[in-house]
Amino acid sequence: xxxxxxxxxxxxxxxxxxxxxxxxxxxxxxxxxxxxxxxxxxxxxxxxxxxxxxxxxxxxxxxxxxxxxxxxxxxxxxxxxxxxxxxxxxxxxxxxxxxxxxxxxxxxxxxxxxxxxxxxxxxxxxxxxxxxxxxxxxxxxxxxxxxxxxxxxxxxxxxxxxxxxxxxxxxxxxxxxxxxxxxxxxxxxxxxxxxxxxxxxxxxxxxxxxxxxxxxxxxxxxxxxxxxxxxxxxxxxxxxxxxxxxxxxxxxxxxxxxxxxxxxxxxxxxxxxxxxxxxxxxxxxxxxxxxxxxxxxxxxxxxxxxxxxxxxxxxxxxxxxxxxxxxxxxxxxxxxxxxxxxxxxxxxxxxxxxxxxxxxxxxxxxxxxxxxxxxxxxxxxxxxxxxxxxxxxxxxxxxxxxxxxxxxxxxxxxxxxxxxxxxxxxxxxxxxxxxxxxxxxxxxxxxxxxxxxxxxxxxxxxxxxxxxxxxxxxxxxxxxxxxxxxxxxxxxxx
Amino acid sequence: xxxxxxxxxxxxxxxxxxxxxxxxxxxxxxxxxxxxxxxxxxxxxxxxxxxxxxxxxxxxxxxxxxxxxxxxxxxxxxxxxxxxxxxxxxxxxxxxxxxxxxxxxxxxxxxxxxxxxxxxxxxxxxxxxxxxxxxxxxxxxxxxxxxxxxxxxxxxxxxxxxxxxxxxxxxxxxxxxxxxxxxxxxxxxxxxxxxxxxxxxxxxxxxxxxxxxxxxxxxxx
Numbered sequence: 001x002x003x004x005x006x007x008x009x010x011x012x013x014x015x016x017x018x019x020x021x022x023x024x025x026x027x028x029x030x031x032x033x034x035x036x037x038x039x040x041x042x043x044x045x046x047x048x049x050x051x052x053x054x055x056x057x058x059x060x061x062x063x064x065x066x067x068x069x070x071x072x073x074x075x076x077x078x079x080x081x082x083x084x085x086x087x088x089x090x091x092x093x094x095x096x097x098x099x100x101x102x103x104x105x106x107x108x109x110x111x112x113x114x115x116x117x118x119x120x121x122x123x124x125x126x127x128x129x130x131x132x133x134x135x136x137x138x139x140x141x142x143x144x145x146x147x148x149x150x151x152x153x154x155x156x157x158x159x160x161x162x163x164x165x166x167x168x169x170x171x172x173x174x175x176x177x178x179x180x181x182x183x184x185x186x187x188x189x190x191x192x193x194x195x196x197x198x199x200x201x202x203x204x205x206x207x208x209x210x211x212x213x214x215x216x217x218x219x220x221x222x223x224x225x226x227x228x229x230x231x232x233x234x235x236x237x238x239x240x241x242x243x244x245x246x247x248x249x250x251x252x253x254x255x256x257x258x259x260x261x262x263x264x265x266x267x268x269x270x271x272x273x274x275x276x277x278x279x280x281x282x283x284x285x286x287x288x289x290x291x292x293x294x295x296x297x298x299x300x301x302x303x304x305x306x307x308x309x310x311x312x313x314x315x316x317x318x319x320x321x322x323x324x325x326x327x328x329x330x331x332x333x334x335x336x337x338x339x340x341x342x343x344x345x346x347x348x349x350x351x352x353x354x355x356x357x358x359x360x361x362x363x364x365x366x367x368x369x370x371x372x373x374x375x376x377x378x379x380x381x382x383x384x385x386x387x388x389x390x391x392x393x394x395x396x397x398x399x400x401x402x403x404x405x406x407x408x409x410x411x412x413x414x415x416x417x418x419x420x421x422x423x424x425x426x427x428x429x430x431x432x433x434x435x436x437x438x439x440x441x442x443x444x445x446x447x448x449x450x451x452x453x454x455x456x457x458x459x460x461x462x463x464x465x466x467x468x469x470x471x472x473x474x475x476x477x478x479x480x481x482x483x484x485x486x487x488x489x490x491x492x493x494x
Numbered sequence: 495x496x497x498x499x500x501x502x503x504x505x506x507x508x509x510x511x512x513x514x515x516x517x518x519x520x521x522x523x524x525x526x527x528x529x530x531x532x533x534x535x536x537x538x539x540x541x542x543x544x545x546x547x548x549x550x551x552x553x554x555x556x557x558x559x560x561x562x563x564x565x566x567x568x569x570x571x572x573x574x575x576x577x578x579x580x581x582x583x584x585x586x587x588x589x590x591x592x593x594x595x596x597x598x599x600x601x602x603x604x605x606x607x608x609x610x611x612x613x614x615x616x617x618x619x620x621x622x623x624x625x626x627x628x629x630x631x632x633x634x635x636x637x638x639x640x641x642x643x644x645x646x647x648x649x650x651x652x653x654x655x656x657x658x659x660x661x662x663x664x665x666x667x668x669x670x671x672x673x674x675x676x677x678x679x680x681x682x683x684x685x686x687x688x689x690x691x692x693x694x695x696x697x698x699x700x701x702x703x704x705x706x707x708x709x710x711x712x713x714x715x
Contacts, residue, residue, distance in 0.1 A: 145559065150573075155581075162566065166562045
């Protein structure tokens with residue numbers, strides 16, 4: 001039965017894909033994409049490592065902001081996790097995490113300006129909400145201590161610390177470290193809106209066509225991520241934290257006046273601010289709904305659904321390259337390396353890169369989303385396929401192995417991974433609007449440029465709502481497919 | 495002291511305990527014999543739920559916290575005796591006073607050298623003794639234990655059982671070893687398919703009874 005359910009879901013999503021595909025704009029507007037690509041890759045040969053010192057400040061900024069952000073996110077996330085049973089908390093957290101950190105950054109820029117505080121708020125808000133949700137799930141998984149053995153009158157704190165936390169803590173730490181890696185990527189990306197992290201210089205180098213510097217910055221970024229376990233250990237973490245507080249001195253951007261103005265004036269819908277009639281207010285809203293919210297939502301869905309299916313195809317086609325059952329060792333090492341690079345490069349940077357090559361359309365966004373997310377899923381599928389135990393007399397022919405033995409066996413969990421990633425793809429689709437594709441991010445960005453923050457807030461509200469809806473459908477589909485993925489395997493996907 | 499009157503428990507239409515009536519007097523040491531699935535665990539649990547205030551309970555899966563040391567696992571029974579602050583302090587750095595209380599119990603169970611080992615690093619028998627130490631520290635009159643010594647060798651079994659007998663006035667202990675039951679307990683209750691098939695003082699057990707008990711405990715039948 002389950003396999004026919006798999007088929008049903010696959011067919012429905014393929015159908016949606018076909019419909020969306022007709023509406024998607026895949027035009028190439030640059031004159032000569034191939035020379036641009038050549039130009040970009042030739043930059044690899046001109047890398048000048050003497051430029052590294054120019055980026056020391058950006059490197060330290062990126063690391064320290066990420067450290068502080070994950071510290072606060074962990075603290076708040078942990079507190080949230082204890083209150084996840086409350087519906088209000090769950091709804092608030094759902095909104096907090098369904099808005100992309102770049103959107104939060106754009107919003108806080110209006111209050112705190114280009115300061116460390118903006119960066120911290122932008123990351124801590126969505127991250128603490130995600131951590132809270134996942135921490136709660138992890139803690140629930142470790143709720144195994146028999147109720148009969150809890151001393152009757154002991155405090156909840158003591159019982160929690162002695163009977164629940166110790167067994168859950170290794171899992172909590174490993175998820176937090178994974179999130180720290182994500183925080184490093186997010187912090188780097190924040191540079192694209194002007195905060196002086198690595199993304200700031202990456203953006204600059206891209207704009208000026210200094211591709212050698214683009215490569216250098218990317219390599220620095222990969223190096224920081226790849227060597228994470230070396231420089232960030234349980235002994236060095238406290239030092240990084242203290243260092244962060246000492247090094248990042250730009251906390252002073254907070255102006256109470258700005259904050260009050262933001263809350264009581266800027267984000268209040270303009271017809272209300274101007275004391276206009278209900279009719280005019282309605283007209284104001286209708287105008288935004290028809291011209292921005294609806295097309296924004298439509299394009300975001302189109303991009304998401306197209307990217308989702310291309311991601312799926314990419315993962316399905318490439319996972320054998322990172323499975324020892326299909327390829328030899330040297331190919332395995334090579335393709336694993338490539339997948340790790342794609343996985344570690346944030347979608348935003350990939351999209352930015354393809355945008356330079358193909359010009360603004362959905363094409364660069366789809367390629368970026370599919371490569372990044374497809375690599376993540378393919379990587380896990382490759383690992384899973386290695387765990388599949390085959391009969392001794394099973395076929396040696398790769399094509400048969402792929403079609404009849406391995407793929408059918410891991411197809412169910414592949415769908416689960418895909419649906420976990422769906423929400424992420426949707427969130428990214430919205431944000432890629434900043435790069436000029438008419439998804440919700442495009443309208444948010446334009447409204448910010450026009451300093452119409454009331455509109456920004458409304459657009460963000462609908463962005464969040466759309467994300468929550470996708471999360472809801474994804475959960476429904478997963479339960480329809482009866483896919484039991486453990487918290488452990490799903491963690492690296494959220 | 496312990497009474498069950500016509501107790502019937504069923505899960506999803508399967509009767510686990512079938513109208514069991516039972517009375518256990520203060521000071522009795524009772525062994526419950528039966529193969530796995532016979533209803534021993536359910537019987538122990540239902541006794542626990544009706545007498546929880548002065549019972550120490552050792553479930554079959556032991557209920558240990560794998561990432562904590564033996565010392566801290568045993569200390570869990572004293573969580574309600576101290577303030578949260580004291581408990582947190584003791585979690586971070588074990589307090590001498592608590593070590594002085596717990597060490598003799600572990601000594602008597604041949605567990606002193608494992609006091610600060612994590613549960614993860616212990617053998618099955620050592621884990622069982624940790625759970626027993628935790629039950630002893632609770633300082634209750636009644637012990638309800640579900641196969642607490644299945645992984646212990648003969649010498650250790652003897653020592654552990656004598657410690658248990660010393661520490662608890664009344665004992666109801668599920669076992670699957672007929673010889674141990676007859677040697678160390680006053681009374682045996684044989685259970686099969688949720689009903690009591692034999693209930694006698696050990697001194698009154700005949701060789702036919704013993705055969706019956708072997709039969710009741712044999713998983714092959």
